[in-house]
Amino acid sequence: MPESAQPATPVTFPPAFLWGAATSAYQIEGAVREGGRTPSIWDTFSHTPGKTAGGEHGDIAVDHYHRYREDVALMAELGLSAYRFSISWSRVQPTGRGPAVQVGLDFYRRLVDELLEHGIKPAVTLYHWDLPQELEDAGGWPERDTALRFAEYAQIVGEALGDRVEQWITLNEPWCSAFLGYGSGVHAPGRTDPEASLRAAHHLNLAHGLGTTALRSVMPARNSVALSLNSSVVRPLSPQDPADLAAVRKIDDLANGVFHGPILHxxxxxxxxxxxxxxxxxxxxxxxxxxTINQPLDALGLNYYTPALVSATDADANV
Incomplete structure (x- = not known):
């Protein structure tokens, strides 16, 4: 060891620390036409030529719907103590409204039971981007009705799983749903309408608030309700340039404030x-x-990927 090198200080974690992994329904489940499930916006988007690399889609994925027991056994072998997964809305409510399909709910009941039997704590995400296509056909997240339908869906799933699942996440990265789905169009449903993206952002916020209330109305008080945001640290390219500092505010509002503001403040x-x-x-x-949106949170999930370095030119282009 070189004289200048110092031995590494051991890092310890508290006994209750949870080592986990996370997935989303469309990424892993497959079985897109089984058990009454109907298409989501990601089924439609991924089957549209040119929308995904190589035309890839989730029709089979890793076939988790049929192989969940094997998958949970692998999680246990890895030593995981927690697992976050999302519910396929169109597997539970094929039209995004009305009564639940019990076959769909039963799949998630079996998955939760399997996790608990292996000593793995389940955490449920209600929405990870896969809106039922029928709700998108009715206007999607830019329409207020979608938030109201989400609250009904949250209550259904909370009633079915709330006795065994203690950790709940209403939405995963709603920024992506709003701005990549309805603004830039690089995510499903592939729309490119700036005004629609801001409407979608508000109704996703409203869905979080309504969904939180719905969950708490049917679950034990011990359960935790949170949401996961992909937040970014926004920095000026030139810290001494007033125009760049103004650009930071503009981009920070769109990257963070549009969700942090109403949800937290x-x-x-x-x-x-x-x-x-x-x-x-x-x-x-x-x-x-x-x-309604400003509900008390039990936890806040932060998915942090990279900082954003902006200049006044960048801000003008993005807005």
């Missing part, structure tokens, strides 16, 4: 409302919405 940033005036009038934010 009960209001959208005024700077966001001002900057987006040429795009939308925010008239779809109705009385009481912000109070």
């Amino acid at each position: 009960g209001a959208y940033p005024e700077s966001l409302l001002t900057a987006t005036e040429p795009i939308t009038d925010w008239s779809y934010v109705l009385d009481g919405d912000l109070q």
Whole structure:
């Protein structure tokens, strides 16, 4: 060992620390036409030529729907103590509304039981981007009704699994659903409408608030309700340039504030409302919405990938 080198300090974790892994339904389940399941927006999107690399889709994926017992055994072999997975909305409610399909709920009941038998703590994400196609055909997340339907879905799943699952996540990375799905169009449903992306962002926020209330109405008080956000640290390219500093505020509002503001503080940033005036009038934010969205959280999931380095030119291009 070189003289300048220092021995590494051992890192220890508390006994209750959870070592886990996470998946989403469309990425792994397959069985897209079994048990009453109907297409989601990702089924439609991935079967549209040119939308995915090599035309890949999730029709089979890793066939988790049929091989979940093998998969859970592998998790146990790896020593996992927690596993976060998402529910396929269209497997539970094929049209996104109305009564549940028991075959779909039973699959998730069996999965939860298998995890618990192996000493693995389940965490359920209610929405990981796979909106039932029928709800998208009715307007999707830019429409308020989708948030109302989400609350009904949350109550159904909470009633079915809330006695055995203690950790719940309403939405996974709603920024991606709003801005990649309805703004840039690189995610399902592939729409490119800036105003629709902001409407979608608000209704995803509303869905979180309504879904949180619905879950807590049917589950034991000990259960934890959270959501997962993909937040970014936004930095100026030139810290001494006033234009770049202004750009940081603009991009930070769109990257973080559009969700952090109403969910954590009960209001959208005024700077966001001002900057987006040429795009939308925010008239779809109705009385009481912000109070509904601003529900107390038991936890906040932060999916952090990379910082964002911006300049005034970048901000103008993005907005």
